[in-house]
Amino acid sequence: MRIFLTGGAGMVGRNFLESPLNEGHEIFAPSSAELDLRDYDALHQYLQKTCPDYVVHCAGKVGGINANIREPVGFLVENLDIGRNVIMASKNAGVKRLLNLGSSCMYPRNYSSPLREEMILSGELEPTNEGYALAKIVAARLCDYISREDEAFQYKTLVPCNIYGRHDKFDPKNSHMVPAIIHKLHLAKQNNISEVDIWGDGHARREFLYAGDLSDCMWRALVDFEHMPQVMNVGLGMDYSVNEYYEKVAEVIGYTGHFTHDLSKPVGMKQKLVDVTKSSTWGWQAATSLQEGIALTYDFYLEKEKL
Numbered sequence: 001m002r003i004f005l006t007g008g009a010g011m012v013g014r015n016f017l018e019s020p021l022n023e024g025h026e027i028f029a030p031s032s033a034e035l036d037l038r039d040y041d042a043l044h045q046y047l048q049k050t051c052p053d054y055v056v057h058c059a060g061k062v063g064g065i066n067a068n069i070r071e072p073v074g075f076l077v078e079n080l081d082i083g084r085n086v087i088m089a090s091k092n093a094g095v096k097r098l099l100n101l102g103s104s105c106m107y108p109r110n111y112s113s114p115l116r117e118e119m120i121l122s123g124e125l126e127p128t129n130e131g132y133a134l135a136k137i138v139a140a141r142l143c144d145y146i147s148r149e150d151e152a153f154q155y156k157t158l159v160p161c162n163i164y165g166r167h168d169k170f171d172p173k174n175s176h177m178v179p180a181i182i183h184k185l186h187l188a189k190q191n192n193i194s195e196v197d198i199w200g201d202g203h204a205r206r207e208f209l210y211a212g213d214l215s216d217c218m219w220r221a222l223v224d225f226e227h228m229p230q231v232m233n234v235g236l237g238m239d240y241s242v243n244e245y246y247e248k249v250a251e252v253i254g255y256t257g258h259f260t261h262d263l264s265k266p267v268g269m270k271q272k273l274v275d276v277t278k279s280s281t282w283g284w285q286a287a288t289s290l291q292e293g294i295a296l297t298y299d300f301y302l303e304k305e306k307l
């Protein structure tokens with residue numbers, strides 16, 4: 001397969017490229033410095049030249065709750081521009097298969113039951129990442145419409161829960177919760193700090209999938225694209241409280257201090273567990289436990305620290 005991968009320098013993209021399943025495929029993965037996806041003409045020319053069989057769209061402006069609260073304009077506009085450009089340039093260059101990455105942020109807030117794909121747009125979005133979610137919803141819907149208007153084009157969307165793993169962002173300015181906890185507890189242990197702040201009361205719940213498992217699902221989707229549902233959640237099938245994540249990371253790192261709760265910090269959605277019925281019926285499920293995933297991510301963090 002000839003594959004054009006966007007976001008190849010990011011966490012999901014690098015795990016996709018690192019996968020042993022990439023054997024025998026030709027993958028084009030320009031960085032944003034080589035090909036800025038906000039430049040439609042450059043992108044269209046690139047696709048006409050490379051003629052990929054598949055486009056895998058991982059690029060975007062991505063960050064944790066703080067980054068989304070700080071820059072709603074950038075999260076909406078950049079992801080809208082990039083999403084529209086990649087999808088429309090692919091269509092206009094005649095690329096027949098496209099795998100788009102959505103996010104569980106697309107779902108309405110205040111649902112306690114597992115979130116099913118048909119629930120997208122059925123309610124109010126979470127304000128802390130509304131801009132990002134709107135851009136993700138537009139891109140997913142654009143893929144649906146293209147596939148509906150002309151069956152020769154199959155543009156499909158995976159909707160992952162929160163992701164963590166190798167090549168994650170650990171800088172507190174932009175990081176998601178798991179990498180943020182790893183960074184905080186590592187520094188607390190190194191500097192003998194006996195107390196670490198948890199944002200909020202710690203009762204919010206999150207589902208974090210190991211990036212290597214998402215990569216495995218993406219490769220399986222390319223191999224069995226016809227049978228993949230038009231929109232499909234990708235998750236672990238279970239969630240944990242924020243407090244439990246801190247406890248699990250402390251166990252892996254060997255941090256023995258205690259935790260306080262900073263109620264001034266944003267907490268976002270109370271819960272966002274995705275329903276995994278479609279993906280398990282399709283024949284895929286996550287293989288990496290939270291314990292294993294955190295250990296592998298911490299190994300990566302330590303390797304990075306040494307550089």
Ligand SMILES: NC(=O)C1=CN([C@@H]2O[C@H](COP(=O)(O)OP(=O)(O)OC[C@H]3O[C@@H](n4cnc5c(N)ncnc54)[C@H](OP(=O)(O)O)[C@@H]3O)[C@@H](O)[C@H]2O)C=CC1
Binds near residue numbers: 031062160
């Ligand atoms: N991380 C998570 O928890 C989740 C992520 N997702 C989705 O997965 C996908 C990948 O996320 P993740 O790997 O974490 O994100 P990263 O921030 O790690 O990577 C994003 C990538 O997008 C590229 N990019 C950004 N802007 C541009 C641009 N203008 N032109 C070209 N490339 C650009 C960056 O390239 P460069 O580095 O060269 O600038 C970077 O490689 C995204 O679609 C995200 O919405 C979905 C659910 C959860």
Ligand SMILES: C[C@H]1O[C@H](OP(=O)(O)OP(=O)(O)OC[C@H]2O[C@@H](n3cnc4c(=O)[nH]c(N)nc43)[C@H](O)[C@@H]2O)[C@@H](O)[C@@H](O)C1=O
Binds near residue numbers: 065181265
């Ligand atoms: C992935 C998906 O979801 C993202 O939203 P989010 O899940 O709310 O992002 P988050 O991982 O940063 O927070 C998860 C929870 O964790 C709590 N929390 C505790 N302590 C820390 C902490 O130290 N840092 C952070 N970031 N969160 C903390 C925090 O209060 C919140 O309750 C979108 O940004 C968007 O990227 C998107 O698509």
